[in-house]
């Protein structure tokens with residue numbers, strides 16, 4: 001845990017001392033966010049906080065801490081488990097370290113399209129998945145969009161999986177993306193989000209993978225100027241709350257939290273669509289080499305034996321994903 005994260009944890013510990021369980025008159029909670037203030041997830045967090053304050057007549061205050069002020073995502077998830085951070089917006093890939101069945105979100109090419117992805121998330125499969133967060137003492141409140149993840153590299157552009165040979169690609173902690181990258185032919189290094197820029201700059205890694213808005217907001221495109229739109233994963237963002245925080249509320253306020261969180265999904269999705277378009281423009285203006293991959297078959301073939309293994313390991317997920325195709 002970083003010093004900042006530790007200090008934040010201690011600070012909260014003191015603030016929480018008054019609460020002895022049961023419904024509180026009013027609560028002030030912290031929401032951890034890794035992205036900067038102008039990123040779509042952060043704006044949705046803010047909308048959630050404002051709306052909740054308004055509709056609870058001031059009983060529920062949520063302070064959003066952007067820019068990983070409460071620590072890197074993995075640290076925050078640990079704090080969530082201990083109940084020392086109440087709310088967290090994180091990427092589903094990171095959750096796998098704490099709730100192993102969530103690693104399923106990293107299965108490559110699981111979803112055919114944005115529509116398929118959202119059919120799954122908003123259907124029974126997606127709802128059941130949110131409930132699995134109880135294993136880490138949390139409740140899943142809402143999904144946010146995160147588009148598709150693609151590769152980006154320094155050096156020469158990646159046009160086909162073979163181009164990854166000998167290249168070291170950063171992946172998120174807790175995810176199965178390392179296996180995916182290695183099947184594609186590269187080598188994988190697990191690293192916190194905040195370390196990626198300098199590691200690209202100094203050549204510790206040769207690339208990473210993410211969606212367009214993250215590639216732009218982190219300015220990774222300045223140091224890794226080749227983007228390959230191979231779209232190997234669609235991994236949602238999730239807004240979660242520590243069970244110990246939820247337990248402080250009356251039933252009526254718990255319902256309100258869930259309702260406002262659900263509504264914030266629509267706000268975020270709208271912001272997301274705009275951000276993807278803006279990011280594409282930023283990248284084009286900056287002269288980034290964008291390699292379109294119209295036929296993703298070579299990438300899909302490279303990971304096909306993983307698919308068989310995952311179908312066994314994450315059978316329920318794969319069945320629900322399949323069912324969401326037909327809706």
Ligand code: GTR
Nearest residue numbers: 034090091172193210211214
């Ligand atoms: C982004 C995601 C972040 C973080 C990051 C990463 O797409 O929104 O929460 O997980 O990816 O690659 O670490």
